[in-house]
Amino acid sequence: MLNINKRNFLFCCCALPFYYNTNILSSQDKFDYLLKGPLAGSLYYTKKKPGRWKKMLSSHIPVIQRKSNFLEVSTPHEMRGFEHFIIKHTILDKKFNIISEKKFDPSKDRAYSKHNIAGFSETLFVMSVCNLHDTWLEPVRLF
Numbered sequence: 599m600l601n602i603n604k605r606n607f608l609f610c611c612c613a614l615p616f617y618y619n620t621n622i623l624s625s626q627d628k629f630d631y632l633l634k635g636p637l638a639g640s641l642y643y644t645k646k647k648p649g650r651w652k653k654m655l656s657s658h659i660p661v662i663q664r665k666s667n668f669l670e671v672s673t674p675h676e677m678r679g680f681e682h683f684i685i686k687h688t689i690l691d692k693k694f695n696i697i698s699e700k701k702f703d704p705s706k707d708r709a710y711s712k713h714n715i716a717g718f719s720e721t722l723f724v725m726s727v728c729n730l731h732d733t734w735l736e737p738v739r740l741f
């Protein structure tokens with residue numbers, strides 16, 4: 599259950615996205631906010647804040663390997679048809695622009711994707727989405 603009152607909820611929904619998209623917060627503060635702030639562990643899940651799915655961490659957090667101008671992403675998760683599967687992997691830049699996405703067909707795919715990241719040199723974010731256990735976020739620092 600979320601432990602959030604109405605004031606915190608309004609702050610999260612209205613003010614924090616504004617702060618995030620301005621220069622009020624440093625890059626490190628934005629990074630920490632995303633991975634450790636109030637939305638992590640509630641709207642999405644991270645290694646440090648797996649929230650209600652903490653027993654599911656190892657099978658849902660995306661595993662990322664950088665190979666030159668490519669990111670290889672896998673999620674060590676079953677693909678049990680449309681019953682339980684990884685829906686997609688999405689790569690976002692530091693401003694949350696989608697730069698690459700791979701959707702999976704659970705009848706034939708495994709949860710693996712390869713993304714061209716040529717031209718990016720800062721932090722990227724990788725999302726892996728499960729149809730039952732929501733969205734998991736993992737950063738990649740390219741510098």
Ligand SMILES: [Fe+2]
Nearest residue numbers: 728729730731
């Ligand atoms: Fe799952």
